[in-house]
Amino acid sequence: MALPTDALEVPRFCGVPTFMRLPQPEAPDGLDVGIIGLPSDNGAPYRTGARFGPNAVRAMSVMLRPVNPYHGDINVFETLKVGDLGDAPVVPGYMLESLESMEAALAGLADRGVVPVAIGGDHGVAIAELRALGRRHGPLALVQFDSHTDTWDRYFGGMRHSAGTPFRRAVEEGLVAPERSIQIGMRGSLFRKTDLSQSLDMGYEVVTTDELFEAGLETVGERVRRRVGAHPVFLSFDMDFVDPASAPGVGTPEAGGPNQRETLKIVRSLTGLDIVGCDVVETNPLFDGPGQVTALLAATVLAEMLTLIALARAGR
Numbered sequence: 001m002a003l004p005t006d007a008l009e010v011p012r013f014c015g016v017p018t019f020m021r022l023p024q025p026e027a028p029d030g031l032d033v034g035i036i037g038l039p040s041d042n043g044a045p046y047r048t049g050a051r052f053g054p055n056a057v058r059a060m061s062v063m064l065r066p067v068n069p070y071h072g073d074i075n076v077f078e079t080l081k082v083g084d085l086g087d088a089p090v091v092p093g094y095m096l097e098s099l100e101s102m103e104a105a106l107a108g109l110a111d112r113g114v115v116p117v118a119i120g121g122d123h124g125v126a127i128a129e130l131r132a133l134g135r136r137h138g139p140l141a142l143v144q145f146d147s148h149t150d151t152w153d154r155y156f157g158g159m160r161h162s163a164g165t166p167f168r169r170a171v172e173e174g175l176v177a178p179e180r181s182i183q184i185g186m187r188g189s190l191f192r193k194t195d196l197s198q199s200l201d202m203g204y205e206v207v208t209t210d211e212l213f214e215a216g217l218e219t220v221g222e223r224v225r226r227r228v229g230a231h232p233v234f235l236s237f238d239m240d241f242v243d244p245a246s247a248p249g250v251g252t253p254e255a256g257g258p259n260q261r262e263t264l265k266i267v268r269s270l271t272g273l274d275i276v277g278c279d280v281v282e283t284n285p286l287f288d289g290p291g292q293v294t295a296l297l298a299a300t301v302l303a304e305m306l307t308l309i310a311l312a313r314a315g316r
Contacts, residue, residue: 003023003066003077003078004020004021004022004023004066004077005021007021007062007065012062012063013062017055017058017059017061017062018035018058018084019035019057019058019061019084019119019299019302020061020062020064020066020299020303021061021062022035022077022082022083022084023083023084024083024084024085024086025083025085028083028085028108028109028112028114029112030081031081031082031083031112031114032080032081032082032114032115032309032313033080033081033082033083033114033115033116033117033306033309034082034083034084034085034109034114034115034116034117035082035083035084035085035117035118035119035302036085036086036087036088036105036106036109036116036117036118036119037053037054037055037058037086037087037088037118037119037121038054038087038088038090038102038118038119038120038121038125038128038129038279038281039051039052039053039054039055039087039088039090039120039121040090040092040095040098040102040120040121040122040124040125041121041122041251041284042090042091042092042093042094042095042098042122042124043095043122043123043124043125043161043162043163043164043165044122044124044162044163044251045155045156045162045163045164045252046251046252047250047251047252047284047286047287048251048286049251049284049285049286049287050120050121050122050251050281050282050283050284051090051092051121052284052285052286053119053120053121053281053282053283053284053285053295053298054087054119054120054121056249056283056285056288056292056295057119057280057283057295057298057299057302058084058119058299059292059295060292060295060296060298060299061299061302061303063296063299064299064300064303066078068303068304068307070268070307071268071271071307071311071316072316074307074310074311074314074316076303076306076307076310079310079313079314080306080309080310080313082306085109088101088102088104088105088106089101089102089105090102095124095159095161095162096161098128099124099125099127099128099131099161100128102125102128102129103128103129103131103132104132106118106128106129106132106133106277107131107132107135109132110132110133110135110136110137110276110277111136115275115276115277115278115309116129116132116133116277117277117278117279117302117305117306117309118277118278118279118280118281119279119280119281119283119298119302120279120280120281120282120283121281121282122163122251122281122282123146123150123163123164123166123236123238123251123281123282124161124162124163124164124165124166125166125279125281126150126166126167126170126236126279126281127161127165127166127169127170127173127175129234129277129279130142130166130170130173130175130176130234131173131175132277133175133234133276133277134173134174134175134176136276137232137276138232139174139175139176139177140175140176140177140231140232140233140234140276140277141176141177141180141181141227141228141229141231141232141233141234142167142170142176142178142181142182142183142204142233142234142236143181143182143184143224143228143233143234143235143236143270143273144167144181144182144183144184144236144237144238145184145185145236145237145238145241145266145267146183146184146185146186146236146237146238146240146241147185147186147187147188147209147238147240147241147252147254147257148164148186148188148238148240148252148254149167149183149186149195149196149198149199149204149206150163150164150165150166150167150168150238151165151167151168151171151198151199151202151204152164152165152168152191152195152198153165153168163251163252163282167183167199167204168198168202171202171203176234177231178202178203178204179203180227180228180229180231181203181204181205181227181228182204182205182206182207182223182224182227182228183199183204183205183206183207184207184212184220184224184241185207185208185209185212185241185257185258186206186207186208186209187208187209187210187254187256187257188254188255188256196208205227207223209256209257209258212258217258217262217265217266217269218269220266220269220270221266221269221270221271221272224269224270224273225272225273228273230274231274232274232275232276233273233274233275233276234275234276234277234278235270235273235275235277235278235279235305235308236278236279236281237267237278237279237280237281237301237305238250238281238282239280239281239282239283239294239297239298240252240253240254240257240282241257241258241263242257242258242259242260242263242294242297243255243256243257243258243259244257245259246258246259246260246263246293246297247260247293247294247297247298248287248288248289248293248294249283249284249285249286249287249288249289249292249293249294249295250282250283250284250287250294251282251284252282260293260297263297263301264300264301264304267301267304267305267308268304268307270308271308271311271312271316272312273308273312274312275305275308275309275312278305278309280298280301280302280305283295283298
């Protein structure tokens, strides 16, 4: 099993930055998990720049180490065979063509039994992920961390695909089982009074940021497990779930969210899920702060997701 480059032997600033310095195989055969970049921001309704997110996250991920002390000192890469497969091809300026191209790349992983762990890109890429995974697993339970529901119908007259529409399209296409799905972190001002109720009408459970803090962060994991059950899960994390003071480099920031410590506590609570795919999206390095704090947090969230998959494989 190929392991990441050891930073005690080779300095972090040496070599081409893959995610956590993982090997970059030419094909996914034999992998348990494949890291893949989805560098599209064709769906961004406000700030563009998330196309540069995958490489920004990879660059900061060299700071991370393989042993997770928050889950019994598990070494993820001794449990899972993981490779960084580079980026899916996209067509800048062409949303539908990019979705088709990303779906084909992701299907190549899912069809081989490889769990795709994606780095976005704006949240519009999620429909390509769900199409590729839904073909193999059937309707998925969606666990979405976000400050927006992303269940609007259309943007700018008639555009059916954007960063704000993927989880409506997913229900319409039978890719998501809304009765097993939960959206967590909604907050901020609204376009219309129905911005939250539209998700409820589709069958999603919705937890606002205020409800999240009132119930207590320690309740999140159990609430998610109760909703999802044993259903296969797609875990999607939009970086604007986090307060912009802690993660400024996002496409559509919303004030009043969790800080970095609170965010990681929540993600670490999500044990016991059958994760068949996941992503971290909306990292926009053009708006990140000094030290690339958003990209570093995004990389850390992704590493925690890898740990959740490893724990499940190890029966823990």
